[in-house]
Amino acid sequence: MIPVGIEAMSVYGGAAYLDVRELCEYRGLDIPRFENLLMWEKTVALPYEDPVTFGVNAARPLIDGLSDDGRSRIEMIIACTESGIDFGKSLSTYIHHHLGLARNCRLFEIKQACYSGAAGLQMAVNFVLSRTSPGGKALVIATDISRFALADASAVREWAYSEPSSGAGAIALLVSETPDLFVIDPGAHGNCAFEVMDTCRPGADTEAGDADLSLMAYLDCCAGAFNDYARRVEGADFRQSFGYLCFHTPFGGMVKGAHRHLMRKLYKAKPEEIEADFQQRMSPSLTYSQRVGNTAGASLFLALAGTIDTADFDTPRRIGLFSYGSGCCSEFFSGVVSSEGQQRLKALRIDHALSGRYRLSLADYETLLRGNHAVRFGTRDVVLDHKVVPAAWPVYQTGRRLVLDAIVGYHREYRWV
């Protein structure tokens, strides 16, 4: 079997953020042991950003780093999102256009809540393994933003406990038979999926759900997906087989809780061992996740980027990954990262980009939330006001960023700034 996996990856963690503790205090949320939730910052999408700009801004550095030949072999763009802007036209069409890629390319979108990114990755892997187009590459872009049209105080109250963790972000993965960054273990996967109404996006610009039920489903799936993985992979052991672990990260405390849940369930491990194991194998995955919040479909890969950038890869290490999407579907899978892969990702300086974001004041944030600046689903015509938070605009214009300028007859118009 040919090698397959992630040839390159890049990340867009947004242009603006909010301090989560400051937000919680402002909302009067009484959260005992707040530090245990492991949440620092959340990325906030500005009104002139959308899932297309997030996706393109994630992919641009990756595409710029390819040779002409490499670029010409991208034959599939899979947009993975729960933040779609049209029921028919996929985000991939816009992304394809603004990355200037060739026409012999499949363009489509995948949806299953936060599982979408892993689904996209596995479908891309299957494309490469099928050898129906030898040497062909697939670009998988997971892109999600939270945008809520919060019209009144009661809507804000209802959102109160999920607001601190919700974020925005995008990742781009180039999948091919030259997996320089992450060599996937083909066929080594486990799934756990069933119908449950835990969280959903049932209407334009709305989210609904039961956070408790969602956590329960996440934990059941974590155990179920790993058990299915272990059924397929002889000798697989949660403690021994993986040098590092990356889980879908709604917030840091949740993955710590899930890790603890598995360690207790599988081994009845003691608290000291669990804590040490978490610090060693999982804390690197929180590096970026703690700074952007829940990035839905992209979340697992933000966790992977954090691990690859900061952990020890003096010798190649196997990473265990767990993706969960409400509704629900989950997957446990694995792959190997080496030192060369780490060097490639470090060159993107993700940390530096996150530190360059504009810090929103709570007044700025309220302006964005309550004002008439949110572009609602189905908007036919609008011209975006780039000065809505005046100080954020100069920060946004890095010279290599796509921005939404206007919507004309439902068509979205962008430019580079």
Place this chain on the structure above:
Amino acid sequence: MDSDAIFVVIVDTIREVVPELTDHRIGRDDSMADLGVNSIERNEVVLLTLQAIDLDLPTVQLHGPHNIGELADLLNAKLNG
């Protein structure tokens, strides 16, 4: 094992997971959320209780109880049902 015995196990587990509640009075009508036990901690209490009473169930099946007494009743029903 009956619901009252399971209730005692749950309370002991709550005190283990959240040591701050060691001396706090906990009754059947109390909800863990109102006691300040967050969602991650609540699930840990549930898992440790299931292990203590030797019951293996998907956690989603335990969604619903509004207080500790109702949780004890539900676990009792699952254990002896």
